[in-house]
Amino acid sequence: MKIPKESERTAAGIPARAGAGLKGExxxxxxxxxxxxGFFEVHAENYMGAGGMPHRQLEAIRREYPISLHGVGLSIGAEGPLDKAHLQRLKALNERYEPGLFSEHLAWSTHDTTYYNDLLPVPYDEETLERVCDHIDEVQSVVGRRMLLENPSTYVAFEQSTMSELDFLKQIVARTGCGLLLDVNNVHVSCVNHERSAEAYLAEFPVEHVGEIHLGGHAPDIDDEGRPLLIDAHDREVDEAVWRLYEILIARTGPLPTLIEWDNDLPAWPVLLREVELAHAVLDRAQPVEARLAG
Structure with a gap:
C-alpha cells in the first residue's frame, strides 16, 4: 500500500491537529x-441563510482559524436526484468561506419531499454503488472541489447487500476520486452493534485516502434481545474504547486533522476544549509518516 507524504495528507489550510465543532454558544x-x-468545523446547513448572527460569528472565527465544512443534509445515498438548490447553497458556502475540508455522509435522509432528522444507512450493492458514485461526481463537479465521504454508524444490516462496507467505500474512492472522512466512533458503534471487530475493520480501512478523522461520544443501550447497542449520540465525552482505536489508527497513519464532535447536551467550552487537548496528546506522540519511513 502506498503511504502518501505528509504534505499530501493535510488539506490546504487545515493542520494535522485537533479541532472542534463550532457552536454559537x-x-x-x-x-x-x-x-x-487546529481548526473549527461547521455544519453547512446552519449557514445556508444569506446573513445574520451565524454568519457574523463564522466570519469572525474564519479570520482567526481554519475551518472545515461538514454537510449533513445532502442525502448522498437517496434513491432520488440530489436537491439542486441545496447543492448550489453548498457551492456558495465553499466559495464564501474557502474551507480547508469539505465532507458529507454516506447516508440518506430524504424521500420525495420528506426530510428526516436521522442519517439512514444504505445497502451495499452494485445499484446503490452506482447511484452514490453518480451523486458524488455531481457534487464534486458543481462545488468544484474534492469531497470527503464519512463512514456511517449503523444499527441494522441489509439482506440485499452483496459487498462489505469497506469494499463499498474502496469502490467509491476508485470510481469518483473522492477522499474519506474516517469517523472512529462510528466504527466502534457499528462494530459493537453488529458484533464485529473494530480493530480488524480499521486494519483494512484504506487510510491512504483519509483526509480527516472524527471522534465523538455514544450512548450505551441494549436491543430487544438484551445485547449491547450503541447509539451515535454526540452528547458526551469520547469513550475510552474509541480513544484506544484512535491511538492504534494514528500510530499507523501519522498525524491527521481530527475533529471532536459534540452536538447534543452541549457542555461549557472548557469541557470541549479538554477533549481537543486529549486528541492533541495522541497526535503529539505520533511520528509523522515521513519520519517513520525514513527510520
Missing part, C-alpha cells in the same frame, strides 16, 4: 481566549 469565549485549536 462558544464563539464569544473562543474569540476572547484564542485557544490552541
Amino acid at each position: 462558544h464563539v464569544s469565549e473562543i474569540l476572547s481566549t484564542r485557544p490552541s485549536v
Whole structure:
C-alpha cells in the first residue's frame, strides 16, 4: 500500500491537529481566549441563510482559524436526484468561506419531499454503488472541489447487500476520486452493534485516502434481545474504547486533522476544549509518516 507524504495528507489550510465543532454558544469565549485549536468545523446547513448572527460569528472565527465544512443534509445515498438548490447553497458556502475540508455522509435522509432528522444507512450493492458514485461526481463537479465521504454508524444490516462496507467505500474512492472522512466512533458503534471487530475493520480501512478523522461520544443501550447497542449520540465525552482505536489508527497513519464532535447536551467550552487537548496528546506522540519511513 502506498503511504502518501505528509504534505499530501493535510488539506490546504487545515493542520494535522485537533479541532472542534463550532457552536454559537462558544464563539464569544473562543474569540476572547484564542485557544490552541487546529481548526473549527461547521455544519453547512446552519449557514445556508444569506446573513445574520451565524454568519457574523463564522466570519469572525474564519479570520482567526481554519475551518472545515461538514454537510449533513445532502442525502448522498437517496434513491432520488440530489436537491439542486441545496447543492448550489453548498457551492456558495465553499466559495464564501474557502474551507480547508469539505465532507458529507454516506447516508440518506430524504424521500420525495420528506426530510428526516436521522442519517439512514444504505445497502451495499452494485445499484446503490452506482447511484452514490453518480451523486458524488455531481457534487464534486458543481462545488468544484474534492469531497470527503464519512463512514456511517449503523444499527441494522441489509439482506440485499452483496459487498462489505469497506469494499463499498474502496469502490467509491476508485470510481469518483473522492477522499474519506474516517469517523472512529462510528466504527466502534457499528462494530459493537453488529458484533464485529473494530480493530480488524480499521486494519483494512484504506487510510491512504483519509483526509480527516472524527471522534465523538455514544450512548450505551441494549436491543430487544438484551445485547449491547450503541447509539451515535454526540452528547458526551469520547469513550475510552474509541480513544484506544484512535491511538492504534494514528500510530499507523501519522498525524491527521481530527475533529471532536459534540452536538447534543452541549457542555461549557472548557469541557470541549479538554477533549481537543486529549486528541492533541495522541497526535503529539505520533511520528509523522515521513519520519517513520525514513527510520
